Amino acid sequence: MNLKKQDEMDSRRYPVQEHMRLQRIEWRIQRIGYLFLFTIVILGACGLFSKGILSNKRVKSADGALEVEYERFGRLASDMSMTIRIRPQQDGDFRLVLNGEEMDNFQIQSLQPQPQQAFSRGNALELHWSSPRYREGATVWIGLQAQNPGRYPVTVTLDNKTSVQFTQWIYP
Amino acid sequence: METVLRAASMYLLLLVVLKIAGRRTLMEMTSFDLILLLIISEATQQALLGNDFSVTGASLTIITLVVVDILFGMLKARFPRLDMLIDGTALILVENGSLLPERARKAGISEEDILNSARSTAGLERLDQIKFAILEKNGKISIIPQR
Numbered sequence: 001m002n003l004k005k006q007d008e009m010d011s012r013r014y015p016v017q018e019h020m021r022l023q024r025i026e027w028r029i030q031r032i033g034y035l036f037l038f039t040i041v042i043l044g045a046c047g048l049f050s051k052g053i054l055s056n057k058r059v060k061s062a063d064g065a066l067e068v069e070y071e072r073f074g075r076l077a078s079d080m081s082m083t084i085r086i087r088p089q090q091d092g093d094f095r096l097v098l099n100g101e102e103m104d105n106f107q108i109q110s111l112q113p114q115p116q117q118a119f120s121r122g123n124a125l126e127l128h129w130s131s132p133r134y135r136e137g138a139t140v141w142i143g144l145q146a147q148n149p150g151r152y153p154v155t156v157t158l159d160n161k162t163s164v165q166f167t168q169w170i171y172p
Numbered sequence: 173m174e175t176v177l178r179a180a181s182m183y184l185l186l187l188v189v190l191k192i193a194g195r196r197t198l199m200e201m202t203s204f205d206l207i208l209l210l211i212i213s214e215a216t217q218q219a220l221l222g223n224d225f226s227v228t229g230a231s232l233t234i235i236t237l238v239v240v241d242i243l244f245g246m247l248k249a250r251f252p253r254l255d256m257l258i259d260g261t262a263l264i265l266v267e268n269g270s271l272l273p274e275r276a277r278k279a280g281i282s283e284e285d286i287l288n289s290a291r292s293t294a295g296l297e298r299l300d301q302i303k304f305a306i307l308e309k310n311g312k313i314s315i316i317p318q319r
Contacts, residue, residue, distance in 0.1 A: 030192055
């Protein structure tokens with residue numbers, strides 16, 4: 001017996017009641033769903049959900065004295081890193097100010113090298129380093145952990161002169 | 173509140189992903205599928221509880237999951253169409269000894285899968301000995317032999 005395609009897609013009543021219309025909707029949803037899941041995996045591999053080429057960003061201040069590498073996307077309660085690079089300077093003194101809601105939302109897990117002094121001013125964290133060695137430039141590594149999801153603008157200021165701004169998006 | 177939201181969102185996510193994966197994907201239960209399920213549960217557990225080691229947190233998560241499940245059960249009983257869409261419906265794959273190829277293809281089931289079920293559950297050898305093969309809601313294939 002050779003069945004026609006049309007007949008094959010008709011609902012049978014015996015031995016079970018079929019609902020081919022719903023079944024076809026289900027198959028269509030599945031087809032779209034496959035595409036959706038594949039897209040998520042590919043985007044995830046590229047770093048849309050933190051840690052990857054889409055996520056790793058680098059901003060430089062206009063005069064080039066300050067450069068920040070950060071993660072555009074982060075996840076709630078997981079570690080993310082930020083690297084701040086400073087161009088060689090006249091004196092070995094520099095002061096960094098981390099500003100914004102950033103500081104309310106982020107726990108600083110590690111801060112290397114340790115600053116000589118640290119203050120707070122409103123929502124800002126002010127860090128001060130001083131050593132002749134820093135004349136050759138300096139790098140500060142910060143390990144952060146986000147406490148709340150959302151979009152957070154961050155400003156990093158060097159010596160009250162030059163600053164960079166960026167935003168971070170934290171997934172729940 | 174966060175615990176409740178975590179549990180409810182993980183429930184919905186698993187519902188959607190497993191629905192997309194299809195009835196058969198995780199139901200075949202080869203040893204690999206078992207391991208895959210264990211890994212999925214492990215990954216889920218992290219998101220559900222995070223760093224919370226308290227009895228209260230675990231209780232709240234469990235109760236939320238059960239309540240969401242009860243709610244879905246009530247919704248399904250109220251709206252039969254929702255039930256059919258979420259759980260699917262039975263689908264006939266073999267009718268009077270002949271395979272319905274378009275259906276089998278769309279459901280991702282080969283003739284070999286049906287024969288496998290026929291051998292193990294009904295002791296049948298050939299397709300023409302099968303009167304009906306039905307893909308059930310739970311992903312198993314029921315075989316009704318020809319008399």
